[in-house]
Amino acid sequence: MKRRLLAFTLVLVLLGLSGCSWIKDEYTSVAVHQEPYVYTEPENEDTIPTAGNANVLKSRISAFVRSSVSRGQIDVTDYSGDVRAEIIEVFEELKADPIYAYAVDYSDYEFFADEADGKSLLEIRMVLRRSSEEIAAIVNVVGAENAKTRAVEALDGMEAALTMKVSNYEKTDFEAAVRRYCLEHPTRTVEVPEISVQVYPDVGSTRIVELHYSYSTTREELRGRRSSVQTTLNSAAHLVRSDDRRECLRQVCTYLLGRNTYSPAQTQNAPVYQLLNQQQAADAGFASAANYLLNECGVECFLVLGEKNGTPYAWNIVNLDGKCFHLDLMRQWENGIQEPVLLYDTQRTEYTWDAEQYPACPEPATEEDGTLTQAP
Numbered sequence: 001m002k003r004r005l006l007a008f009t010l011v012l013v014l015l016g017l018s019g020c021s022w023i024k025d026e027y028t029s030v031a032v033h034q035e036p037y038v039y040t041e042p043e044n045e046d047t048i049p050t051a052g053n054a055n056v057l058k059s060r061i062s063a064f065v066r067s068s069v070s071r072g073q074i075d076v077t078d079y080s081g082d083v084r085a086e087i088i089e090v091f092e093e094l095k096a097d098p099i100y101a102y103a104v105d106y107s108d109y110e111f112f113a114d115e116a117d118g119k120s121l122l123e124i125r126m127v128l129r130r131s132s133e134e135i136a137a138i139v140n141v142v143g144a145e146n147a148k149t150r151a152v153e154a155l156d157g158m159e160a161a162l163t164m165k166v167s168n169y170e171k172t173d174f175e176a177a178v179r180r181y182c183l184e185h186p187t188r189t190v191e192v193p194e195i196s197v198q199v200y201p202d203v204g205s206t207r208i209v210e211l212h213y214s215y216s217t218t219r220e221e222l223r224g225r226r227s228s229v230q231t232t233l234n235s236a237a238h239l240v241r242s243d244d245r246r247e248c249l250r251q252v253c254t255y256l257l258g259r260n261t262y263s264p265a266q267t268q269n270a271p272v273y274q275l276l277n278q279q280q281a282a283d284a285g286f287a288s289a290a291n292y293l294l295n296e297c298g299v300e301c302f303l304v305l306g307e308k309n310g311t312p313y314a315w316n317i318v319n320l321d322g323k324c325f326h327l328d329l330m331r332q333w334e335n336g337i338q339e340p341v342l343l344y345d346t347q348r349t350e351y352t353w354d355a356e357q358y359p360a361c362p363e364p365a366t367e368e369d370g371t372l373t374q375a376p
Helices: 002-018 054-066 083-094 098-103 132-136 143-156 174-184 219-240 245-258 271-277 283-296 329-335
Strands: 022-024 027-029 071-075 104-114 119-128 139-142 161-167 194-200 206-214 301-308 311-320 323-327
Touching: 054 071, 054 083, 054 098, 054 119, 054 132, 083 104, 083 119, 098 104, 098 132, 098 161, 098 194, 098 206, 139 143, 143 161, 143 174, 143 206, 174 194, 174 206, 174 283, 174 301, 219 245, 219 271, 219 283, 245 283, 245 311, 245 329, 271 283, 283 301, 283 311, 283 329, 311 329
Parallel strands: 139 161
Antiparallel strands: 071 119, 104 119, 161 206, 194 206, 301 311, 311 323
């Protein structure tokens, strides 16, 4: 009897543990049968990369750099040449590789034998100054013009940095390109940031160009200033609009020169914002605002970046009925003149500019009246 009771109890336990159906009255409880997890040792795979020649060896080291592997081994057991001699040439060639030059601060190597496997191993050791994420963020561009385009596009998003891999590299004045873009697009880039440029390596047709943009205030504050400038300039464009281009020019000059009492600006990092919102007058602020308003009103206008008495200076060239004239609102403000003063090239003796970039403003051979107000 005890044996039967023990057997019956054992059956109950087994049924409870089996996960199979158990029927009691009219109710049925079903549990899904699951096999217990059993750890399986993975197959033993050789994860050390191999190199049979110099090109593959260079590729392996480059892969370490791109993956931010500062210390790695390469199997050179089946290397076809003299690896000890060729490794020196490999590292010399790597110094000319843009990614390696950009990411590696220092590197060395050591050969040793793996007695257990009978393999010859090369250990690479590097001090890296870039992460794999920084390398992955590099933008590929072709040529100087595309590089400048990408550099100024970063201004719209107020990016702090940009790194490009530039093929067909040419030396480029990114600082001048950034300044021009900011002044020609005051409703999109309210501040002209300071810019630093680093190029890796020093020679080569393909190089890494690293740009850093430094702003005077926070991104949130810059957005607020940009919104303010957008509102002011777009409202002004509606006020000064006229079918008569000469009248439009008069109204723009009156608006910018007579709207407030200005004081001279000490800096020009946010020239249009300083002009319109802080009443600080500067050549770049006047030239940038006038360039935007006149073009918005249908008067062809150019922003001239040149020099006055050897100092960087900005002004405008306007096209009226096919005739071009210089317009310097900063000089007009200093002289207390609101009516447009239009000048020829020959009347700009204190100024220098790249004449090939802008329309010529020749003095007419006759006394034909093609201007508004003439002044020396």
